[in-house]
Each structure stands twice: as structure tokens, then as C-alpha cells.
Amino acid sequence: xxxxxxxxxxxxxxxxxxxxxxxxxxxxxxxxxxxxxxxxxxxxxxxxxxxxxxxxxxxxxxxxxxxxxxxxxxxxxxxxxxxxxxxxxxxxxxxxxxxxxxxxxxxxxxxxxxxxxxxxxxxxxxxxxxxxxxxxxxxxxxxxxxxxxxxxxxxxxxxxxxxxxxxxxxxxxxxxxxxxxxxxxxxxxxxxxxxxxxxxxxxxxxxxxxxxxxxxxxxxxxxxxxxxxxxxxxxxxxxxxxxxxxxxxxxxxxxxxxxxxxxxxxxxxxxxxxxxxxxxxxxxxxxxxxxxxxxxxxxxxxxxxxxxxxxxxxxxxxxxxxxxxxxxxxxxxxxxxxxxxxxxxxxxx
Numbered sequence: 001x002x003x004x005x006x007x008x009x010x011x012x013x014x015x016x017x018x019x020x021x022x023x024x025x026x027x028x029x030x031x032x033x034x035x036x037x038x039x040x041x042x043x044x045x046x047x048x049x050x051x052x053x054x055x056x057x058x059x060x061x062x063x064x065x066x067x068x069x070x071x072x073x074x075x076x077x078x079x080x081x082x083x084x085x086x087x088x089x090x091x092x093x094x095x096x097x098x099x100x101x102x103x104x105x106x107x108x109x110x111x112x113x114x115x116x117x118x119x120x121x122x123x124x125x126x127x128x129x130x131x132x133x134x135x136x137x138x139x140x141x142x143x144x145x146x147x148x149x150x151x152x153x154x155x156x157x158x159x160x161x162x163x164x165x166x167x168x169x170x171x172x173x174x175x176x177x178x179x180x181x182x183x184x185x186x187x188x189x190x191x192x193x194x195x196x197x198x199x200x201x202x203x204x205x206x207x208x209x210x211x212x213x214x215x216x217x218x219x220x221x222x223x224x225x226x227x228x229x230x231x232x233x234x235x236x237x238x239x240x241x242x243x244x245x246x247x248x249x250x251x252x253x254x255x256x257x258x259x260x261x262x263x264x265x266x267x268x269x270x271x272x273x274x275x276x277x278x279x280x281x282x283x284x285x286x287x288x289x290x291x292x293x294x295x296x297x298x299x300x301x302x303x304x305x306x307x308x309x310x311x312x313x314x315x316x317x318x319x320x321x322x323x324x325x326x327x328x329x330x331x332x333x334x335x336x337x338x339x340x341x342x343x344x345x346x347x348x349x
Contacts, residue, residue: 009208009231011177012105012147016046016078020221020249023212023236024050024082024107024151027299031071032283036276037239038075040246042255047232048080053109056085060093064101068296071287080105082151086126088139095143105176106144108136110152127152127166134169141174151179151212154197164201171207179210179234198228210234216307216344218248241304241341242269243276266340270308274335277301281328290324297327306345314339 010016022029022037029050041047052069064070072079081098083106085091098106110126110133126133141148150170154163167178182197193213202209211230215221216238224233239245247261263269280300284293301318305311317330 011208011210011232012048016048018045018047018250018253019225019232020246021047021210021232021234022050022239023234024053024109025236026052027296028052028237028240028303030068030296031073031076031287032280032296033240033300034076035073035283036280037243037246039279040243040261042247042250042257045250045255046078048104049076049078050107051079051081054081054083054094054098056083056087056090056094059083059097060090064097068288068292070101073287078104080107080149082107082109083140084109085140086132086136091136091139092143095140099145103146105147105149106140107149107151107179108140110150130162130166130169133166134173137170137173137175147176148174149177149179150175151181154180154182154184154194160197160200163197164204167201167205171205175207177208177210177231178205179212181212183213195224195227198224198230202229202231208232212236215245217242218245218252221245221249222252237303238307240300241273241307244269244272266309266342267338269341270339271335273304273308273341274331274339277304277331277335278328281324281331285324294321294324294327307341309340309342 011019018041022034029052034049054069062070065072070081079102081103083091083094083098085094085108095106126136137148137150152167152170167180170178178201180198180201182194195211195213198209198211208231209228210232211224211228212234215224215233215235221233221235224230235245244261244263247257251257251262261272263272281297284297287293288296298318298321301315305315308314314330314334317334318327321327321330
């Protein structure tokens, strides 16, 4: 992957020319979010696109494309679904089904710190047993026709030696790339992500390493590349509020970008967010029935509002909405006045 950033390692293959991607997030990285963000990505640029987390115990019994977590758009290519899994048979059936469905890769979640995942030995719980985690990757790779990756945290130990040995085990098991969110499981989203861990493991692994954690601005994307030498940056909740980071990064790489998608001031950012959320609401109507769509849209606002100076007001307004029309009215009323945005927030984004 050759850009002015000097990236060398390929994620999937050399047709992927945009080293910024969306993080898989429950309730957020569904079809509407992907369609929306792609409108900020200039034509001709390719990156990887996640789904929400998919449970390997459920997927074999579902019809892909007919559940909210697996809805796809016509242009939904380059999908890399993220799966929760720890048993051979469900993983095999899930992987084979996803490959038949048509995906570019499969990502294994070893970073989810929620209690439900830990109780079933999913997510970051797998980081407590490096041999078992390695076997999970081996099984997934064995049955997959596409590259397999792993997204993980700094584990429970915050032990750099344990972490690198754990990641080398995943590399040996056949993982094509790894994504590191350098916080321990117990921290969840609290505290500061230790980017130095990303650089440390990247320098010792032969496969690409993606960096994740604490991206709140376009400048943070550049800073992470410089600080970590990672092969791709993965951004999460900030993109619910600042989708134009995608456009800003594309412009930085020298690609032609619609200038309307490059807001210069805090007020211009707020105005673009208001316009963009109305567009997102229209996309929701295309894919989700009203009851589900309203709930999901309100969850999007819950994650996006901290970057607005008066976002608590937007959150309060939309929380009362019960229909798409009420959501639209609330958005229009809130954004009819200038609504400046903040570059950073200390809230648990």
C-alpha cells in the first residue's frame, strides 16, 4: 500500500488503497452506517468495512441478509464481518456460511470486554489463554476461503511480553492481520490508549498491524500513523459524529474531495453534522422498520452527541422521539441554530 505515509504492508491485497477504516461496533456498524460513511469516501478508494459482532452460535441458524446485523446494500463490498466464537463446529459453520454469502475477510473478536462475552469465554476472555486463542484462529483459517484477522486489546495483564507472544501465536496460527486497541479489558473506554504498544508489536510482527483507540480528529489519524507506524488506522465512535474525517484523510492523501465535506470551523462542522444526520435518517428508512430504526438512530445520537458543545440537548430531544418524523423534527429544530462542535471530549465515547 503506497501512499505519502510510506505504508508498506498490504491489508488483504494491494487493491485496498485507503488505510483508514471503521471499527466494528455493536448497534452502530450496520448497513446504514456503512452506506452513510461511503458517501464521504471519494470514488475509487477501497478499505475494509465491518459488520456488527456476529455470534457464531447464532449465525448457522439465521438467513444472512435477513437479520438487522447482516442487512447489506448493493454497494456493500469489501465486508469483513466480525465474529464471536470459541468452538470448532459453530465457527466452521459460520465461516463457511459467511464465505458463501460473499465477504472479503473474517475478523475474530478478542477485544470485547462486556460481561456477557466474558461469561461465554468470548471476546477478550480468550486473551487469558494464548494456546486456546491460537486454536480458535487455526480453526477459523482452516475453514475460511478469505483472510482471517483478529481484533484484540492489551489483555488483562498489561504485560507487553505476554502481549507480543500472544500476538505472535495468532500470526503463527494464520491470521492475516491484527488490530490492537491498547487498553486492558478492565479499562473498557476509560483512561488513555497506549499507542506505544501498537508500534512495539508492529515492529515485531511480519503481518500488518492496525491501530485503534482514542481517534477523535483527522489530526489523530495522522498522529497514530506517525507514532505507531501501523498499517491502517481504525476509527470508532468518532465517526458517528465526524464522518468527514474520512474526507479529510482522503484529501490529505491527494485525492479529489468535495469541498462541502471539508468543514473548516466548529460551526461549519456542526452545520454539516446536522445535514448529515438528516441524510442518515433517510438511509435508516430504507433498511429498518420504524420501531427498530428509531431505537438504533437514538443509539447513534447517544454516541455522537458528546462532540457537540450542546449535544446533551440533542440527546434529550431525540430520546423522546417515537417515530421517524419526530426524529426529523427534533434534528431540524436543534440544528436551525448554529451548533459548534468540539475537537475533543472527555466523555466515555
